[in-house]
Amino acid sequence: MAKSVLVTGGAGYIGSHTVLQLLEGGYSAVVVDNYDNSSAASLQRVKKLAGENGNRLSFHQVDLRDRPALEKIFSETKFDAVIHFAGLKAVGESVEKPLLYYNNNIVGTVTLLEVMAQYGCKNLVFSSSATVYGWPKEVPCTEESPISATNPYGRTKLFIEEICRDVHRSDSEWKIILLRYFNPVGAHPSGYIGEDPLGVPNNLMPYVQQVAVGRRPHLTVFGTDYKTKDGTGVRDYIHVMDLADGHIAALRKLDDLKISCEVYNLGTGNGTSVLEMVAAFEKASGKKIPLVMAGRRPGDAEVVYASTEKAERELNWKAKNGIEEMCRDLWNWASNNPYGYNSSSNGSSS
Amino acid sequence: MGSSVEQNILVTGGAGFIGTHTVVQLLKDGFKVSIIDNFDNSVIEAVDRVRELVGPDLSKKLDFNLGDLRNKGDIEKLFSKQRFDAVIHFAGLKAVGESVENPRRYFDNNLVGTINLYETMAKYNCKMMVFSSSATVYGQPEKIPCMEDFELKAMNPYGRTKLFLEEIARDIQKAEPEWRIILLRYFNPVGAHESGSIGEDPKGIPNNLMPYIQQVAVGRLPELNVYGHDYPTEDGSAVRDYIHVMDLADGHIAALRKLFADPKIGCTAYNLGTGQGTSVLEMVAAFEKASGKKIPIKLCPRRSGDATAVYASTEKAEKELGWKAKYGVDEMCRDQWKWANNNPWGYQNKL
Numbered sequence: 001m002a003k004s005v006l007v008t009g010g011a012g013y014i015g016s017h018t019v020l021q022l023l024e025g026g027y028s029a030v031v032v033d034n035y036d037n038s039s040a041a042s043l044q045r046v047k048k049l050a051g052e053n054g055n056r057l058s059f060h061q062v063d064l065r066d067r068p069a070l071e072k073i074f075s076e077t078k079f080d081a082v083i084h085f086a087g088l089k090a091v092g093e094s095v096e097k098p099l100l101y102y103n104n105n106i107v108g109t110v111t112l113l114e115v116m117a118q119y120g121c122k123n124l125v126f127s128s129s130a131t132v133y134g135w136p137k138e139v140p141c142t143e144e145s146p147i148s149a150t151n152p153y154g155r156t157k158l159f160i161e162e163i164c165r166d167v168h169r170s171d172s173e174w175k176i177i178l179l180r181y182f183n184p185v186g187a188h189p190s191g192y193i194g195e196d197p198l199g200v201p202n203n204l205m206p207y208v209q210q211v212a213v214g215r216r217p218h219l220t221v222f223g224t225d226y227k228t229k230d231g232t233g234v235r236d237y238i239h240v241m242d243l244a245d246g247h248i249a250a251l252r253k254l255d256d257l258k259i260s261c262e263v264y265n266l267g268t269g270n271g272t273s274v275l276e277m278v279a280a281f282e283k284a285s286g287k288k289i290p291l292v293m294a295g296r297r298p299g300d301a302e303v304v305y306a307s308t309e310k311a312e313r314e315l316n317w318k319a320k321n322g323i324e325e326m327c328r329d330l331w332n333w334a335s336n337n338p339y340g341y342n343s344s345s346n347g348s349s350s
Numbered sequence: 351m352g353s354s355v356e357q358n359i360l361v362t363g364g365a366g367f368i369g370t371h372t373v374v375q376l377l378k379d380g381f382k383v384s385i386i387d388n389f390d391n392s393v394i395e396a397v398d399r400v401r402e403l404v405g406p407d408l409s410k411k412l413d414f415n416l417g418d419l420r421n422k423g424d425i426e427k428l429f430s431k432q433r434f435d436a437v438i439h440f441a442g443l444k445a446v447g448e449s450v451e452n453p454r455r456y457f458d459n460n461l462v463g464t465i466n467l468y469e470t471m472a473k474y475n476c477k478m479m480v481f482s483s484s485a486t487v488y489g490q491p492e493k494i495p496c497m498e499d500f501e502l503k504a505m506n507p508y509g510r511t512k513l514f515l516e517e518i519a520r521d522i523q524k525a526e527p528e529w530r531i532i533l534l535r536y537f538n539p540v541g542a543h544e545s546g547s548i549g550e551d552p553k554g555i556p557n558n559l560m561p562y563i564q565q566v567a568v569g570r571l572p573e574l575n576v577y578g579h580d581y582p583t584e585d586g587s588a589v590r591d592y593i594h595v596m597d598l599a600d601g602h603i604a605a606l607r608k609l610f611a612d613p614k615i616g617c618t619a620y621n622l623g624t625g626q627g628t629s630v631l632e633m634v635a636a637f638e639k640a641s642g643k644k645i646p647i648k649l650c651p652r653r654s655g656d657a658t659a660v661y662a663s664t665e666k667a668e669k670e671l672g673w674k675a676k677y678g679v680d681e682m683c684r685d686q687w688k689w690a691n692n693n694p695w696g697y698q699n700k701l
Contacts, residue, residue, distance in 0.1 A: 095525060096525055097525065098518065098524075103465050107461070114454055117454060155514075167453055170507075
């Protein structure tokens with residue numbers, strides 16, 4: 001029988017791509033999502049993309065903080081594992097509305113852990129983030145590098161990592177993998193699913209993409225005097241399909257009897273500057289991205305990229321795609337869906 | 351004493367040890383008080399004793415509500431029927447050992463409960479908070495006395511809940527500067543109200559020194575385990591800053607007054623301690639003297655995670671809150687014994 005995985009936040013960007021890979025990898029997936037920053041449209045498309053495999057997908061509009069609703073989901077299916085994506089993720093918004101973040105991310109996760117324990121499901125893959133490396137003193141970031149948080153969003157990730165370690169320490173039946181994502185970009189090669197943030201995008205590539213399709217006039221580059229090759233910040237961009245596969249690798253790793261509560265970086269190990277990324281996107285799309293140079297944003301690190309050694313060695317996983325593929329697939333998604341899943345233009349103001 | 355307009359204070363965990371003593375002082379100072387408590391580690395008898403202690407008139411200003419902060423509806427019910435000027439938030443679990451064994455219970459009670467409370471306060475525009483933090487956030491301090499600007503760390507899940515909640519409070523206040531939040535870092539609260547009618551009454555085996563000693567003194571437990579007798583201290587046992595619960599209660603009143611008086615308070619931490627370090631063996635001796643009872647002790651190895659010596663710098667609280675502990679270990683032991691002797695089984699009527 002197919003293994004059954006509960007995917008929280010499965011309608012979101014990384015969630016939807018991972019759900020697709022789960023279905024194609026022979027798993028059954030049950031998605032719970034409150035559609036706070038997503039919609040069922042992504043999952044309908046996942047179902048189509050998955051063809052017959054799509055029969056093993058079901059989804060429910062459930063907020064993790066609604067314990068009875070979550071209990072109902074667990075009472076209906078025995079899950080082999082949970083992949084926990086659900087959470088808010090905009091740094092700036094977290095500074096303005098920290099309670100919103102603590103409520104969604106911390107209360108949501110604590111409730112999920114309670115219900116998992118209640119139903120005897122103690123296998124978890126959690127979406128952490130490279131944000132826990134703060135402003136790294138050394139790159140590449142290894143899983144042993146010191147961790148810290150510079151904003152409420154980062155603190156929610158840091159706190160949840162600590163909570164997971166405590167939970168595992170108290171009960172060794174738990175197997176938990178904390179995945180620290182670097183900068184997920186790109187889209188499924190079909191161009192049928194991709195990232196579709198509500199409101200003004202907070203991350204580079206969704207912003208670039210909206211400039212390319214004419215929804216925004218220009219891209220603001222924050223910081224041009226960093227000590228990097230071209231003065232702009234350097235990040236480790238990773239294709240969302242590679243990231244999705246990283247989750248499947250982590251799920252398989254949970255079968256390893258020796259796994260306890262382990263952290264893995266999911267990145268490519270390559271640093272790319274903002275200007276390099278823009279150039280790659282211009283090449284892939286044939287579109288010119290007008291730039292406005294601006295000062296550094298407080299809290300932004302200069303250079304962050306992953307050491308990929310541990311994930312390669314222990315998860316047997318390695319990113320396959322480079323920035324050309326990331327930009328190609330991002331553009332394929334963007335040009336086919338200039339307004340994301342909202343096919344009709346809701347952006348008349350653009 | 352009381353201000354011209356009666357101020358209304360919500361006290362979470364108000365049926366507990368520090369809560370009951372603070373409620374007595376609040377009522378005596380003219381505040382109106384609503385308690386919310388889930389009786390997880392407390393009993394209704396404690397609230398009844400508070401009522402007896404303050405008398406029928408002041409008792410009319412006390413309103414008790416059975417409720418759990420994890421249930422938003424329970425909090426909502428309180429805020430929807432009255433306006434609170436401030437909240438004193440005691441409610442939370444506090445046993446280090448239990449937190450290691452069952453961390454989820456701690457994250458659920460302490461984190462979820464507090465986040466729900468803040469959300470409801472924000473919704474009803476009540477943005478003044480006194481929060482029960484703990485000296486546990488100093489971890490194993492490299493220097494003593496502990497100053498409020500020391501680096502913070504947590505040694506166990508209980509400590510992490512306090513540390514996380516301090517960080518959360520700072521973030522909330524930074525985002526919305528109209529919040530006024532005081533974080534009170536308690537050192538080691540002991541003693542009881544001088545009447546001997548309210549005091550500490552933990553369920554199960556006590557986790558802290560004095561309730562344990564007290565149960566040995568009344569014959570409920572055979573002997574006291576002293577963990578660690580080879581610390582680099584005067585007598586080899588660990589040193590802590592014990593503070594009389596009535597001093598602690600007054601510290602909360604001082605913090606409340608600071609909140610009302612100082613719009614620029616922001617989110618500020620204060621130590622509540624005496625500034626004096628006392629060893630376990632000294633404390634045992636003081637209790638033996640106060641009670642006239644011999645406390646049999648058993649010397650045991652150190653417990654991992656226990657610090658050698660922890661005591662407070664009290665400067666900031668003295669300067670900014672105008673508050674200073676009045677009692678020493680003799681009064682602490684005297685009042686602890688009075689409570690124990692009058693109530694060998696705590697609030698229960700056993701035996």
